[in-house]
Amino acid sequence: MPEKPKIRQVAPILGSAAANGEMVTVFIGPTRKRYSIYKDLICHHSEYFRVAFNGLWQESDKGLTLEDVEIEVFNLFVHWLYTQELPKDMSLLLQAAGTDAQLASEDSEYSHWGILLLKSCIFGDRFFAPDFHRLSHNVFVDGHFPGKGEPAFSAAYKTIIWSFSNLPEGNPVLSMMVDLQCLAWNAEDDNEEEKQLLPQLPHEFLVACMLRQSVLKTLKTTDDKLKACDYYM
Numbered sequence: 338m339p340e341k342p343k344i345r346q347v348a349p350i351l352g353s354a355a356a357n358g359e360m361v362t363v364f365i366g367p368t369r370k371r372y373s374i375y376k377d378l379i380c381h382h383s384e385y386f387r388v389a390f391n392g393l394w395q396e397s398d399k400g401l402t403l404e405d406v407e408i409e410v411f412n413l414f415v416h417w418l419y420t421q422e423l424p425k426d427m428s429l430l431l432q433a434a435g436t437d438a439q440l441a442s443e444d445s446e447y448s449h450w451g452i453l454l455l456k457s458c459i460f461g462d463r464f465f466a467p468d469f470h471r472l473s474h475n476v477f478v479d480g481h482f483p484g485k486g487e488p489a490f491s492a493a494y495k496t497i498i499w500s501f502s503n504l505p506e507g508n509p510v511l512s513m514m515v516d517l518q519c520l521a522w523n524a525e526d527d528n529e530e531e532k533q534l535l536p537q538l539p540h541e542f543l544v545a546c547m548l549r550q551s552v553l554k555t556l557k558t559t560d561d562k563l564k565a566c567d568y569y570m
Contacts, residue, residue, distance in 0.1 A: 361390045362400030365411045369402060372411065378418050384465035409434040410456050417469050423454075423476045430454075430476075445530070448495035451477060455500060455510065474570045477510065481517060482565040489560050491522035494534040501539035513568040515545045519553055520560040 359376045363386075380387040389401050403411075416433045417423055424430040427450045431438075434453055454477040461470025481490045492500075492514045504511055527535075 364402040448493035451496035471570045478568045489521040491517040509568040519550045
């Protein structure tokens with residue numbers, strides 16, 4: 338007999354979680370920043386935390402410590418837990434993450450935004466929070482496609498360098514970066530900071546761009562044919 342489809346549990350209502358009142362503690366980063374979170378909420382959205390806080394791990398009684406998780410990433414996760422959204426505006430997302438506002442330039446803000454979302458995507462995968470994993474990925478993709486007839490943006494070089502070192506082969510983000518570099522990038526748009534990063538661009542990325550450029554030229558594809566949904570999870 339075929340297996341019955343699994344019925345997805347409805348997320349707990351915040352009012353009910355608050356009325357229940359049971360909180361769990363998570364310590365994040367080398368500084369062990371303390372977070373108190375409704376147990377029902379975090380356990381519903383993450384299998385990892387569900388196992389941790391339901392007595393299977395002895396240390397869960399005293400809280401859970403994740404020293405190798407960045408505070409900004411966990412801030413975004415907590416923001417998402419309580420709102421089920423991630424800000425699409427770059428500045429608002431960095432505010433939600435608690436990012437230092439004194440970033441050197443608009444370009445460094447752009448690359449920081451991108452890498453932060455991709456780190457959040459990896460967090461969601463590592464801690465079995467599939468909805469957060471998917472949303473982080475898709476918000477990153479959407480950030481390169483303004484819509485309403487506006488041209489797409491190529492990815493920041495810092496983001497490309499980081500991605501090709503940290504994302505698995507076959508990740509749609511890597512394909513998107515190659516396509517955007519082939520069709521949306523203009524050399525005159527690179528500032529001095531970007532130009533200095535050119536020698537650091539990954540060999541795999543450059544080869545992929547060469548091969549993809551040949552295919553796109555044959556297909557006579559232009560940047561307005563690219564769609565964000567083609568790279569979604």
